[in-house]
Amino acid sequence: METTPSESSSTPSTTVPKKKQGLGWVEWLRGWMYIIYEMLFQRIMASHLQNPLSLPPINNLTCIVTGSTSGIGLQIARQLAESGAHVVMAVRNTKAAHDLIHKWQSEWTGLGLPLNIEVMELDLLSLESVSRFAEVWNARMGPLHVLINNAGIFSIRGYWQFPSITGPQKFSKDGYEEHMQVNHLAPALLSILLLPSLIRGSPSRIINVNSVMHYVGFVDTEDMNVISGKRKYTSLVGYTGSKLAQVMFSSVLHKRLPAESGISVLCVSPGVVQTNVARDLPKIVQAGYHLIPYFIFNAQEAICKGFELLKTSNIQQFRHMVPESEALWKSSQIHFYAELVRLAKPSSLFGTLNRELGSRSALFSATDPQIPEYCELLKSDDWPVCAFISQDCRPTNPSEEAHNIDTAYEVWEKTLEMIGLPSDAIEKLIEGEEVRCRYGDHQE
Structure with a gap:
């Protein structure tokens, strides 16, 4: 029997929306424009902050800081300890951590009391x-008030086609792409397994040190390891994708945790700072990476100084009024450009950017009393993403892709599967039930 045109037209047609394969060029361009803006003006935007950031007394806080033997993690751990907190340095290199503690104790002069710091191994x-x-820490049955997931990596794999610096895509022994594991999967597992201790320390906070680079990131939940061939793998793809996945996962965790748990979840951007995140880059590439912020900030200083020089000279206002002032104007211009060259001279590029600058957003998020209220406000307003604190210690909006709620929940489900936890792990842990992790024993 043939189908008449009227019958065929009445049959509903179902079209499956095509799955997004990457950022559109407009999103990509907008993301890079934001990153460049952040790089150029971050010091100006954060000029209202003290350096180092002044912290309130926090003698009653217990804080775990991952990756705290170098970069901003080192500064975060030291400043929290000097403000009175009990700090746990969760690190891979325990000897380096003990050496740092010995150095800090010898330099500490506060109130005659030693710093309250300890070291625990974490890879x-x-x-x-x-x-x-997490099992060892939870067994103490003590409170945890602040978890700062600071550790991260940015390895160079397949970025330039030169045999001396190009290497294969690397995976952890668990089988996951190394950026995705270190920057997202491992912190996600740690955060969930430590929920019992965070509940005991309520009100408590989970702070994920993220990156402005997530603005150009994309996550394909069907290809978290970037091995399908749909996208060419580079270090940038791995790094930015892992940072976006962290924002998305944090946003869902923020929503899944009930207000009664008293746990705030937020991401922070440290800005463009020299850290050890690029420790796996070739030496020549590391040198270029570390010089970027120096050039930007010294150029900013030179320009500001130059315009201040012209402003105070009062020559501009007389230039067109008094003929003789033209010679003075030209002389001032020469002086102006000479000052620019002096301030941005090559030797100034090789200084050390103070890591205190990059630690301020995490320290602010760990200690500011209004953070829990702000996080709950976002939750009550049904805002699609968790709190995101910029390097100037002000709330900012994560990337457009981070607002993709459907993908965020896909990232959540895929992450739980990859780290070996059941889909109802959060609810069980909040109720005090045991949860089995594929990578360890029972967690209570």
């Missing part, structure tokens, strides 16, 4: 190590 390239760390 984010091993989910078994993460599970073991």
Whole structure:
């Protein structure tokens, strides 16, 4: 029997929307424009902040800081300890951490009391190590007030086609792409497994040190390891995707945790700072990476100084009024450009950018009393993403892709599957039930 045109037209047609394969060029361009803007003007935007950031007394806080033997993690751990907190340095290199503590104790002059710091081993390239760390900590049955997931990596794999610096895409022993594991999967597992201690420390906070680079990131939940061939793998793809995945996962965790738990979840951007995140880059590339912020900030200083020079000279206002002032104007211009060259001279590029600048957003988020109220406000307003604090210690909006709620929940489900936790792990842990992790023993 043939189908008449009227019958065929009445049959509903179902079209499956095409899955997004990457950022559109407008999103990509907008993301890079934001990153460049951040790089150029971050010091101006944060000029209202003290350096180092002044912290309130926090003698009653227990804080875990991952990756705290270098970069901003080192500064975060030291400043929290000097403000009175009990700090746990969760690190891979325990000897380096103990050496730092010895140095800090010898330099500390506050109130005659030693700094309250301890070291625990944690290797984010091993989910078994993460599970073991959480098991040992939870066994203490003590409170945890602040978890700062600071550790991260940015390895150079397949970025330039030169044999001397190009290497294969690397995976952890758990089988996951190294950026995705260290920057997202391991911190996600640690955050969830430590929920019992965070509940005991309520009101408490989970702070994920993210990156402005997530603005150009994309996550394909069907290809978290970037091995399908649909996208060419580069270090930038791995790094930006892992940072976006962290924002998305944090946003869902923020929503899944009930207000009664008293746990705030937020991401922070440290800005463009020299850190050890690029420790796996070739030496020549590391040198260029570390010089970027110096050039930007010294150029900013030179320009500001130059315009201040012209402003105070009062020559501009007389230039067109008094003929003789033209010679003075030209002389001032020469002086102006000479000052620019002096301030931005090559030797100034090789100074050290103070890591205190990059630590302020995390320290602010860990200690500011209004953070819990702000996080709950976002939750009550049904805002699609978690709190995101910029390097100037002000709330900012994550990337457009981070607002993709459907993808965020896909990232949530895929992440739980990859880190070996059941889909109802959050609810069980909040109720005090046991949860089995594929990479460790029972967690209570």
